[in-house]
Amino acid sequence: MDRRQLRSIVADLTDRRATVLDDVELPSCRTDVDHVVVAPNGVWIVDVMACTGSVELREVGGFFRTEHRLHVDGRDRTTALDTLVWQRAAVDELLGRELPTAAGTPVHTALVLLDGDRDVPDAPLQVDDHRVCSRSDLGELVAGPGPLSVDAVAAIVEVLRAEQGGRDAIDLTDRARPVVGADAVRALLG
Template sequence: MKQMRLRYAGICRLCGTSIPAGTQAVYESETKTVRCLECLAHAEKPTRPPPAQSGVAGASARREYERRKAKDEQRLREKWGRLGGLAVALSDERQSTKAWETGAVGEQRLGARLDSFAGQGIVVLHDRRIPGSKANIDHIAITPSGIWVIDAKRYKGRPELKVEGGFLRPRTETLVVGRRHCTKLVDGVLNQIDVLRPHLPDVAVTGALCFVEADWPLIGGFFATRGVHVVSPRRLGKLLTRETDGAIDVANVRDVLAAVFRPA
């Protein structure tokens, strides 16, 4: 067991926290796994309550991708019999299957960036199951000023807000990324906020759509629609790290939300 600065990103084997490359952590050579320093401190001080499990960013999307991939391969093997292995090797993945891996990678990358703010009083819960539903919340960030519900998307193209009406006609706002209409993503974040808010009604809740690999302009380009911020990972980080002046008990809010919204 050796404490070191990680050359590669990893995941704490105890609490599931994503540990970015360059972060101090404990490397266990026998099992080739890592532990975060928070879990190390807990192991050295048994009287300290264990940290709430933060979850693993993109875990449920990764599992769904593996399930679909295995099902697709099984279908090919059954269809081609003895040539099934060759058919699998030569066939491209179905787009509907590949999309789950794309989403998992986006969540993982954003999750690692969010975890890098831990030393600034920000706590993040990743990939949380919505009770009574198969849906999940990608990330929940808790700052001294409030809670952020964050949906991560790995879409190509430039995010834009198209506004119509507003004078003689009702005003409508449409979120577009490249050629893709994404207004339903805003509805999804608002629904997640509605599910979370009753559990902590006195705490402010903000929504964000974070496009990980979008074609953002060099300066600006960020906006909000219906109260939901549409941002890049860098911009999201700036918004979160500004919220350090509040009086919220971050650890208590984390524990309440972790108990309700379990890891997906």
């Protein structure tokens, strides 16, 4: 997903009460986090995967132990979700260490599938505690209400910006912008 597309979706659907950071480096993380969105309903760790075929959730295992596996284009892509697990742990650890008042902040994960929106069910798939969704579904998820005030969002963003040296963060917050209703959001998505 193009960074501008993600920012546009998030800005429009959160009434500009969110911030998007790209390529966030965390000390206890093996790879950069593609996108982090800090919104009133929490922190969203977003990874993007291109797909051209079907998307399905399969149950595998035996009688006593079953697990859910994500299959995209006929291949098992569950490892993409495993990456989100340790990225979320790194964000939790950073917030707990650098901003104790943010302890317990909801940290969500989402895998956005591109060019495969037609194969993703209307509601995002839930695999364990990860969301697998289209770009428009991501906007809806991020736009949900939540416990974070504008000041709390700003404090969390500052902690994340400090970790990445302040580079490539776009603050979408704008307290003066009027609230956009659900009908206007649907119109934006076409």
